[in-house]
Amino acid sequence: MPSSQKFFPQIELCADPIFVIGSDRSGTTILVRSLSQHSVLWSSAETDYLFHLFGEGRASKAYRWAIKRPSGNWLKKENVSKPEFLEALGIGINCLFTSRSRGKRWMDHTPGYTMMVDILADMFPGAYFLHMLRDGRRVVHSMINIMNTFKPDARQRMIDEGYVPGYVDFGTACRRWSLFVEKALDFELSHPDRVKTIRNEEITEDPERSFREIFDFIKVPYEKEPDEFFRHNRISSSFAKPSADPSVREKLDPWQDWDAEQKRTFVELAGPTLVRSGFAQEEDLVLSDYEQLVLRVKEVASATLPENARFAVVNNGDLQLLKVGSRRGRSLPQNQEGEYSGGDPADTEEAQASVQLAKTQGTDYILFPSTAYWWFEHYPGFKQYLESRYSRLEIPSEDCIIFDLGNSSPHTRVDVPVANG
Amino acid sequence: MEAFQNDSRVPQTCPNPVFVIGSHRSGTTVLAVALARHPDFWTSDETLFMPALFGGGRVEGEIERWTSRPRGSWLRRQNVSREEFLSYLGMGLNALFTNRSEGKRWIDHTPHHVLMAEVLAAMFPGAFFLHLLRDGRRVVHSMIHFSDKLAEDQREEMKAGGFFPAWVTNFKVACQTWQERTAAGLVFCEKYPERALNVRLEELAQNPGQAFGDVLNFLQARPSDAPGKYFHRHRFNSSFSTSVIVGDMAAEEPPDPWESWTDEQKALFNQIAGRTMSCLESTASLQATA
Numbered sequence: 001m002p003s004s005q006k007f008f009p010q011i012e013l014c015a016d017p018i019f020v021i022g023s024d025r026s027g028t029t030i031l032v033r034s035l036s037q038h039s040v041l042w043s044s045a046e047t048d049y050l051f052h053l054f055g056e057g058r059a060s061k062a063y064r065w066a067i068k069r070p071s072g073n074w075l076k077k078e079n080v081s082k083p084e085f086l087e088a089l090g091i092g093i094n095c096l097f098t099s100r101s102r103g104k105r106w107m108d109h110t111p112g113y114t115m116m117v118d119i120l121a122d123m124f125p126g127a128y129f130l131h132m133l134r135d136g137r138r139v140v141h142s143m144i145n146i147m148n149t150f151k152p153d154a155r156q157r158m159i160d161e162g163y164v165p166g167y168v169d170f171g172t173a174c175r176r177w178s179l180f181v182e183k184a185l186d187f188e189l190s191h192p193d194r195v196k197t198i199r200n201e202e203i204t205e206d207p208e209r210s211f212r213e214i215f216d217f218i219k220v221p222y223e224k225e226p227d228e229f230f231r232h233n234r235i236s237s238s239f240a241k242p243s244a245d246p247s248v249r250e251k252l253d254p255w256q257d258w259d260a261e262q263k264r265t266f267v268e269l270a271g272p273t274l275v276r277s278g279f280a281q282e283e284d285l286v287l288s289d290y291e292q293l294v295l296r297v298k299e300v301a302s303a304t305l306p307e308n309a310r311f312a313v314v315n316n317g318d319l320q321l322l323k324v325g326s327r328r329g330r331s332l333p334q335n336q337e338g339e340y341s342g343g344d345p346a347d348t349e350e351a352q353a354s355v356q357l358a359k360t361q362g363t364d365y366i367l368f369p370s371t372a373y374w375w376f377e378h379y380p381g382f383k384q385y386l387e388s389r390y391s392r393l394e395i396p397s398e399d400c401i402i403f404d405l406g407n408s409s410p411h412t413r414v415d416v417p418v419a420n421g
Numbered sequence: 422m423e424a425f426q427n428d429s430r431v432p433q434t435c436p437n438p439v440f441v442i443g444s445h446r447s448g449t450t451v452l453a454v455a456l457a458r459h460p461d462f463w464t465s466d467e468t469l470f471m472p473a474l475f476g477g478g479r480v481e482g483e484i485e486r487w488t489s490r491p492r493g494s495w496l497r498r499q500n501v502s503r504e505e506f507l508s509y510l511g512m513g514l515n516a517l518f519t520n521r522s523e524g525k526r527w528i529d530h531t532p533h534h535v536l537m538a539e540v541l542a543a544m545f546p547g548a549f550f551l552h553l554l555r556d557g558r559r560v561v562h563s564m565i566h567f568s569d570k571l572a573e574d575q576r577e578e579m580k581a582g583g584f585f586p587a588w589v590t591n592f593k594v595a596c597q598t599w600q601e602r603t604a605a606g607l608v609f610c611e612k613y614p615e616r617a618l619n620v621r622l623e624e625l626a627q628n629p630g631q632a633f634g635d636v637l638n639f640l641q642a643r644p645s646d647a648p649g650k651y652f653h654r655h656r657f658n659s660s661f662s663t664s665v666i667v668g669d670m671a672a673e674e675p676p677d678p679w680e681s682w683t684d685e686q687k688a689l690f691n692q693i694a695g696r697t698m699s700c701l702e703s704t705a706s707l708q709a710t711a
Contacts, residue, residue: 047495052483062473070578074468078521091432091513100499
């Protein structure tokens with residue numbers, strides 16, 4: 001005899017659950033864990049499954065497909081609207097959550113649900129949404145360092161089993177933050193009575209004030225435990241333990257540490273969202289003259305130098321000029337180990353010696369960005385020295401000069417597309 | 422204070438709905454409609470959204486993924502089994518059906534559901550299933566003549582919406598469709614003998630009173646002769662008529678579609694569906710093929 005009473009002897013439904021949404025690495029977990037300290041609120045792990053079952057347009061598509069059938073159509077015959085259909089899908093899920101929250105008001109904090117927030121709003125018509133918003137530059141920095149949160153064996157298992165999040169890639173991280181924030185802000189505009197945006201930076205600065213505002217919005221009385229928990233805990237940070245490697249330490253202002261290419265990528269993919277969300281003005285995101293020069297020089301090098309070429313660049317130690325695709329760059333002048341020597345040549349003789357050393361260490365090309373043209377003035381005869389021995393690549397750019405150390409025939413013409421400065 | 426607003430809209434659900442499953446063109450609609458003549462039952466049109474959302478092994482695959490991921494999951498932490506999860510998933514839809522059936526025991530008769538009966542059994546833990554069986558030769562014959570009764574504009578509308586089944590124009594696909602769905606239904610009935618019953622359309626047609634009595638008994642419904650009487654007088658959705666025909670259903674069917682098929686069609690049917698037909702103990706005329 002089949003039974004329908006096995007799992008729900010006494011069904012309860014929470015009328016006003018709460019979804020904490022927002023981009024990954026924005027602080028959704030710490031917010032919901034803090035809120036869970038309130039006597040009437042409850043949460044558990046991230047769920048995810050609603051996204052995989054109903055997200056990415058699946059629920060809408062199923063409804064649209066089923067209702068357009070010309071004949072024999074249950075939804076049409078029974079006059080079931082899409083919101084009613086979605087609410088029916090949500091009822092069972094709500095009861096499942098409620099069965100576990102034991103009478104408390106349940107909260108979910110799956111970041112991916114941001115992208116299906118409009119579907120959730122219909123599935124759970126009484127639900128509130130708290131949008132955790134954090135400066136996209138910090139979020140991206142946290143995303144690309146996410147693997148630091150795992151112990152080495154767990155990290156390896158994630159790599160082996162294909163569970164590494166796509167957003168460890170810088171561009172993907174920028175796109176994801178922007179996409180999530182834009183979606184949540186749009187949703188807030190259309191549902192101001194159901195969505196409240198909480199800024200990570202503000203709640204960090206004054207937890208009590210922020211929690212009071214949140215409690216007021218979700219209509220529960222103030223209790224002090226959530227903001228105390230928030231003050232004293234840090235959860236799921238990509239930088240929970242100080243790392244010996246300075247490159248993976250949390251940056252208070254990661255923007256200052258990003259290279260020009262990262263900044264350009266962020267501005268292109270997430271800049272408008274950063275401005276819209278009030279974390280920056282457009283002028284804050286303009287790259288400096290030097291950064292723009294770096295980008296142009298790298299474009300020239302990328303278009304001019306062969307794949308896997310070895311080149312040295314007069315870079316004053318700036319590592320970003322060494323990364324040009326598969327080409328292997330080194331600083332000039334360099335020491336015997338091939339590292340940046342830490343200073344400029346004392347005279348022409350030293351400048352020439354630095355070129356010779358680079359050549360004996362296997363360097364194919366030497367690149368002078370315009371910031372290093374002073375070498376040709378400051379070291380008398382240095383330019384003539386180079387031009388008499390090595391061919392200078394003719395490139396339609398005033399941003400850099402490149403010499404081919406392995407070719408004695410002068411002036412090989414190479415046409416290079418160059419971005420406007 | 423109350424932790425949350427305990428919602429007065431906690432839905433009413435039907436504890437023991439009925440799913441009529443089977444191959445297309447097997448008579449699932451007429452069986453459901455006849456049963457709905459019983460005062461305790463209710464039915465409407467076919468639903469298509471559950472296969473789209475939960476069919477094709479999708480929901481099972483997702484459950485597997487959630488329970489095996491290395492960082493854990495809500496379902497695992499809250500000790501939610503597959504059966505429990507699916508039963509909650511079905512509860513809201515049950516409430517939607519029950520809302521429309523106005524408290525009556527609802528019947529769904531979407532043929533596609535035969536391929537996801539296992540999932541439905543878990544989503545609706547109190548549900549019964551009637552697997553309608555019909556001679557595969559008649560089903561295939563009905564499938565390939567399905568569009569005969571459609572007006573040109575209806576046909577075009579179905580094609581444009583992606584609702585025009587491949588089995589209408591492809592004999593081989595018709596054979597495969599009947600075989601796949603019938604085999605799935607038979608396996609399901611064998612696995613859930615207390616919840617699923619094989620019902621032969623030919624037996625319903627031959628002796629509706631007796632056959633519906635058996636069906637109602639299986640469904641633990643009170644006796645009623647209304648379904649049998651209704652079935653005797655009506656034929657729905659036939660490929661050989663343009664409207665509902667009143668009369669003896671068995672007499673209206675072509676006497677033996679097998680005789681009208683080419684040798685090539687017969688061989689193809691045997692190759693694809695012969696074994697399943699054998700399971701139905703209807704193999705007599707199969708030997709007639711060259």
